[in-house]
Amino acid sequence: MSSPREAPRRETATVILDVAERLFAEHGFDGVSLRDITGEAGVALNLVTYHFKTKDNLLLAVFERRAGIIGTLRLDALAAVYDPAAGKVASVEELVRAFLVPLLELVAGDVPGWRSYARLVALVAHGGVGVSHPQVPLLYDDVARKYLEAFAAALPGADRDALDLAYYFLVGAMLTTYAQGGRLTALTAGRLNSDDFSRIHDHLVPFVSAGFRALGAPRSK
């Protein structure tokens, strides 16, 4: 804790977090050296070791800073449409929207850091960082459990495996959206850009919602 009369610069740890978040998102975890980070942050190399112990742990700290925020927003959005105690049961599409909209608004609204965070989640979730950091998924388990309960209420005919997989596909489609490696731009010959999150979202919601309903009432063959 710095004394209040010091120069008005942010704390060293926060500066490191900000730079690391941006650089990891841009170049991947292994594409960024601690020297890159400390160089841009204007601090000595091993202040990252002092504040965060290891490079892996620095990445985890980047996630922890935002995972709680987005998790709370998602649970708030869920509570607005699903409240079993009050007999309020949401539709599938309302649930999909409640899950996806909070992050979309932060990213599409260019709230500082969130675009980097979204891309970084997509990167790490698919195991790109080493064999993946096992602590990261744990940050999202609470949200997953509560949404699955709500989906089960919305689709009383679906079995658990089907619902779990549908949620898995929902998260996968969202991650694919934010991974934005330029693949979408190439695939559409430039008509769609990976940055058009709002337009992607307009298609993503009905796509995933229809998928959920299909698993809720399985088709023959």
Next chain:
Amino acid sequence: MSSPREAPRRETATVILDVAERLFAEHGFDGVSLRDITGEAGVALNLVTYHFKTKDNLLLAVFERRAGIIGTLRLDALAAVYDPAAGKVASVEELVRAFLVPLLELVAGDVPGWRSYARLVALVAHGGVGVSHPQVPLLYDDVARKYLEAFAAALPGADRDALDLAYYFLVGAMLTTYAQGGRLTALTAGRLNSDDFSRIHDHLVPFVSAGFRALGAPRSK
């Protein structure tokens, strides 16, 4: 080309490719050193440099070896259900199945190397390797174009952007399936395993097919 009377060992380059494919899939690109690969392969360190120039290029070679095979299988499966010259137009579900089944059979059938390849594709596709290797997606563009044409015929009401995005989500859901970081096992408390590709597939096909149809005939709101 070795002379036919030599000792019956595989070519050095092939041994390196096999080991690299497996280790990259297990530990990620940056989680494996050239010394790990050459050590297991029983060859000298810089034979990888000699045969493949760089580590990046070695990864590309791993992809090239299998991308052509799976691409041909997918196009064959497409031709079996979609032949506009003969007036044969496939259903959405037939197309989804044609796209997904070839890789599933290779992986679920434990054909050597394909499980590693599938996981590796998922890893690289989401940019986990550095900022991703831009040459890799090009290996799949031809298949994408031909399937999109078939989907357009199956869903005459859909606009191009919706179809492109649906294909994008299809690939994303497939990649999520094969990324198998153990996330699914955790999410389902062990009831579903990331290795149950056949069971995942049984849900994936109707999920994605319903999504396609939803984009083909957009819902209100």
Next chain:
DNA sequence: GTCTATACCGTGATAGAC
């Protein structure tokens, strides 16, 4: 053309002075 030996520079991590 195929392979071995060696060296170079950048990396993450650590120890200890201030």
Next chain:
DNA sequence: GTCTATCACGGTATAGAC
């Protein structure tokens, strides 16, 4: 809390043996 010095290991380049 911060900095300097140092370490072992990473990918890569080269020179030369066969």
